[in-house]
Structure formats: structure tokens, C-alpha cells
Amino acid sequence: MHPTTDNRPRLLLAMGPGIAERLLTDAHRERLAALTRTDPHLVAHDLAAPDPRAAAALAEAELLLTCWGASPLTPEVLARAPRLAAVVHAAGSVKHHITDACWTRGIRVTSAAAANxxxxxxxxxxxxxxxxxxxxxxxxxxxxxxxxxxxxxxxxxxxxxxxxxxxxxxxxxxxxxxxxxxxxxxxxxxxxxxxxxxxxxxxxxxxxxxxxxxxxxxxxxxxxxxxxxxxxxxxxxxxxxxxxxxxxxxxxxxxxxxxxxxxxxxxxxxxxxxxxxxxxxxxxxxxxxxxxxxTPHVAGSLGNELHRMADQAIEEVARYGRGEAFADEIRAADLTRSA
Known part of the structure; x- marks a missing residue:
């Protein structure tokens, strides 16, 4: 018998230090592990100079799950991610890390701005x-x-x-x-x-x-x-x-x-x-x-409200895995008049 092919997309978490611990519950990590081929505890904090484990994961990643503090996806970073096809951002604005190089390469982008x-x-x-x-x-x-x-x-x-x-x-x-x-x-x-x-x-x-x-x-x-x-x-x-x-x-x-x-x-x-x-x-x-x-910029998601953004982002990961369109896809033209 031939071994069953695992068609789940490979995913890498990429966000600032300490963010994943606030964003993701154990249940979120378990669902990510079920939906994708990923180490749900491996987080790349600096994609420009990733550690060896993160670098190897980036080279195989089809999906990035990002949040606050994510590294800009420069041409140099994208060259280390030849299989990257989509970025799911578990927060609001993507302007800090989605670059023109992403659009040039045709990478799809979605965010949890609606949840935030x-x-x-x-x-x-x-x-x-x-x-x-x-x-x-x-x-x-x-x-x-x-x-x-x-x-x-x-x-x-x-x-x-x-x-x-x-x-x-x-x-x-x-x-x-x-x-x-x-x-x-x-x-x-x-x-x-x-x-x-x-x-x-x-x-x-x-x-x-x-x-x-x-x-x-x-x-x-x-x-x-x-x-x-x-x-x-x-x-x-x-x-x-x-x-x-x-x-x-x-x-x-x-x-x-x-x-x-x-x-x-x-x-x-x-x-x-x-x-x-x-x-x-x-x-x-x-x-x-x-x-x-x-007030000190507290109107947006904080505390347990981050889990709402994680919920939306993981739903987008699930849609990607099923071959469906993102529910809240962002296109380059959107950023000329949005946050």
C-alpha cells in the first residue's frame, strides 16, 4: 500500500516576541496542528535573520500566520520563502510587513481587521x-x-x-x-x-x-x-x-x-x-x-480580545486548506485608502 499523502499546507508563525503567547490558546495551537503541517510552538521573530529551525520552516512554508511585530516581507525574506503563497495576519493593518514585493509575487493576504x-x-x-x-x-x-x-x-x-x-x-x-x-x-x-x-x-x-x-x-x-x-x-x-x-x-x-x-x-x-x-x-x-x-491606545484588541483575532485568522487558514477564497482578503489597491 502507498502511504497516504498529507496535503495540509505548511505553516509558520511569524510575529514579535511574546505575542504568540498572548494570541493563541492551547486550543488554537491544537487546531493549527490539525489544519496544517506546523510546529505550533515555533515562532519566527526575525525573518530577516531567522534561527536555523525558523529558516528551515520558512523555506518550506506555504502560509505565514503573522501578528504584531512581524518582520517586513522584503524581497530578501521572500527569496528565503520560495513556496510562500499566502499571509494570514491575526491583527488589523498589514502595512507594516506586507511590501510591494508580496503583491509582485502574487502572494494572497488576509487580516483579522474585522475582529479588531x-x-x-x-x-x-x-x-x-x-x-x-x-x-x-x-x-x-x-x-x-x-x-x-x-x-x-x-x-x-x-x-x-x-x-x-x-x-x-x-x-x-x-x-x-x-x-x-x-x-x-x-x-x-x-x-x-x-x-x-x-x-x-x-x-x-x-x-x-x-x-x-x-x-x-x-x-x-x-x-x-x-x-x-x-x-x-x-x-x-x-x-x-x-x-x-x-x-x-x-x-x-x-x-x-x-x-x-x-x-x-x-x-x-x-x-x-x-x-x-x-x-x-x-x-x-x-x-x-x-x-x-x-487612554493609552487600549481601544483595540487586548487581553482575551486577542483570541477573537486568532479565531478569525485560523478560520482563514481553514478556508485556505479547503481551497476556498479568503473571507476577508486584502488587495494592494485596498491599502491606498485603508489603515
Missing amino acids: ALPVAEYTLAAILFAGKRVLRSAQQYAELRTDQAWLDASTAWGNYRRTVGIIGASRIGRRVIELLRPFDFEVLLYDPYVTSAPPGVELVPLDELCARSTVVSVHAPQLPSTHHMLGPAQLAAMPDGTTLINTARGSLVDEEALLGHLTKGRLHAVLDVTDPELPSPESPLWTLPNVLL
């Missing part, structure tokens, strides 16, 4: 609802005063009933935020230059109009040359007094100097999960302004 969008949208929903209720400032004042106050009298401009929320960018995250807002009594505006018709119940408007009409503005556009400081002095000045700006995208999309002018005067409020630079200087007013909630 969910916690960002959930963070945004919480920020929108808390902004309308002025939770940050009222909690601060409550702690400062520690006495009974006429909160009902002080809150005449608060509340979430028929408040106008402006969403900048119909990205995966932006679209998910819009879905999450449906059960609430909000008027939702959308700005996205690539969108020609808005989802039901959403009004598509120019950026300046969105800023002028919204009392909460949430940023979900990609970081591109065309989006650098897209919220500049004119857009920020157009926002009504008391507007809350939420940024979970990238700090460079907002002119931070112009924003600080409005924040230090108390005219605007902000919920910032990203800044420019990513870590503000120790002297930045963002650390101490009472109308600013500053």
Missing part, C-alpha cells in the same frame, strides 16, 4: 454615551465637592436624547459604530469621501458640515497623506461649544496644537486613545485637563 474593529467600536460607543452624560467631569466634580449638589439644575445641557453624532470614516470600525448606535435616539452624520450613499438612517454630509452640526465627533479614518490633520483649525473652530471629539484612529489625523487651544479654554472636550506623538510629552496639558480623557 469590534472592541474599538465598543470603546467608541461607551465614549459617546458617557460624553452625552458628562460622566468624566461630573465624576471629577463629585469627588472634589463630596456634598449633595443640584445635579439636575447643572445638567440642563446634558443627555443623549436626539444628540447629533458625527462619524468620520466609513471604515470597518466606523460602520460598526453606526450599527451600535441604531438602538439609541441619535441623529447620525457620516463623512467619507469614498462613500456615495449612506446607510439607512444616516445622513452623508461634507466634513465641515459634520463638524458644525455634531455635538460628538468620532474619528475612524485611516492614516494617509490625505488625512493628515484633516481636523485642523477650521474644522475644530466650527464645532459647537461643548462638543466632544473622540479619536481612536491615529493622532496625526487631528491638529493637536489647534485642538489644545480649544481644550485649554474648556470650549471642547476630548476622549483620546491616540495622540501625536503617541506618548504625549510629560509637559503636555492633555495629562491634566479636566475635560480630556486620555
Whole structure:
């Protein structure tokens, strides 16, 4: 009798140190071992100079399963991976490691960006609802005063009933935020230059109009040359007094100097999960302004939410093994207008 041929694709894990331990559970590793020919405990941290075991695995690999900290797939790296046909990225953006050489060679690419969008949208929903209720400032004042106050009298401009929320960018995250807002009594505006018709119940408007009409503005556009400081002095000045700006995208999309002018005067409020630079200087007013909630880039997947990205990535590995199309394939043209 002839031995049974093992047609499972060979796979190599490639990501930064310590990432695989957070990303993959034992069950994930067992499933990878069942779906592919792989050592689910072998992780290549540096494909440009891999250790001998990783180098041998790379030479045979048909699939790479990548995540944060993955090495750029340069022509030199790809020359060491002659059989590589696809990259499954268990995170969001692939711009850090997918190079032009990958597209030239016809390597297929998919990512778990859809899974990573969910916690960002959930963070945004919480920020929108808390902004309308002025939770940050009222909690601060409550702690400062520690006495009974006429909160009902002080809150005449608060509340979430028929408040106008402006969403900048119909990205995966932006679209998910819009879905999450449906059960609430909000008027939702959308700005996205690539969108020609808005989802039901959403009004598509120019950026300046969105800023002028919204009392909460949430940023979900990609970081591109065309989006650098897209919220500049004119857009920020157009926002009504008391507007809350939420940024979970990238700090460079907002002119931070112009924003600080409005924040230090108390005219605007902000919920910032990203800044420019990513870590503000120790002297930045963002650390101490009472109308600013500053978080350390935690809106995206963290903790057990990484396992959702692993689930999606491994499903894509399974589709590849069955000869099916990826559910969320990325093409080179997509990266000109996405994160």
C-alpha cells in the first residue's frame, strides 16, 4: 500500500516576541496542528535573520500566520520563502510587513481587521454615551465637592436624547459604530469621501458640515497623506461649544496644537486613545485637563480580545486548506485608502 499523502499546507508563525503567547490558546495551537503541517510552538521573530529551525520552516512554508511585530516581507525574506503563497495576519493593518514585493509575487493576504474593529467600536460607543452624560467631569466634580449638589439644575445641557453624532470614516470600525448606535435616539452624520450613499438612517454630509452640526465627533479614518490633520483649525473652530471629539484612529489625523487651544479654554472636550506623538510629552496639558480623557491606545484588541483575532485568522487558514477564497482578503489597491 502507498502511504497516504498529507496535503495540509505548511505553516509558520511569524510575529514579535511574546505575542504568540498572548494570541493563541492551547486550543488554537491544537487546531493549527490539525489544519496544517506546523510546529505550533515555533515562532519566527526575525525573518530577516531567522534561527536555523525558523529558516528551515520558512523555506518550506506555504502560509505565514503573522501578528504584531512581524518582520517586513522584503524581497530578501521572500527569496528565503520560495513556496510562500499566502499571509494570514491575526491583527488589523498589514502595512507594516506586507511590501510591494508580496503583491509582485502574487502572494494572497488576509487580516483579522474585522475582529479588531469590534472592541474599538465598543470603546467608541461607551465614549459617546458617557460624553452625552458628562460622566468624566461630573465624576471629577463629585469627588472634589463630596456634598449633595443640584445635579439636575447643572445638567440642563446634558443627555443623549436626539444628540447629533458625527462619524468620520466609513471604515470597518466606523460602520460598526453606526450599527451600535441604531438602538439609541441619535441623529447620525457620516463623512467619507469614498462613500456615495449612506446607510439607512444616516445622513452623508461634507466634513465641515459634520463638524458644525455634531455635538460628538468620532474619528475612524485611516492614516494617509490625505488625512493628515484633516481636523485642523477650521474644522475644530466650527464645532459647537461643548462638543466632544473622540479619536481612536491615529493622532496625526487631528491638529493637536489647534485642538489644545480649544481644550485649554474648556470650549471642547476630548476622549483620546491616540495622540501625536503617541506618548504625549510629560509637559503636555492633555495629562491634566479636566475635560480630556486620555487612554493609552487600549481601544483595540487586548487581553482575551486577542483570541477573537486568532479565531478569525485560523478560520482563514481553514478556508485556505479547503481551497476556498479568503473571507476577508486584502488587495494592494485596498491599502491606498485603508489603515
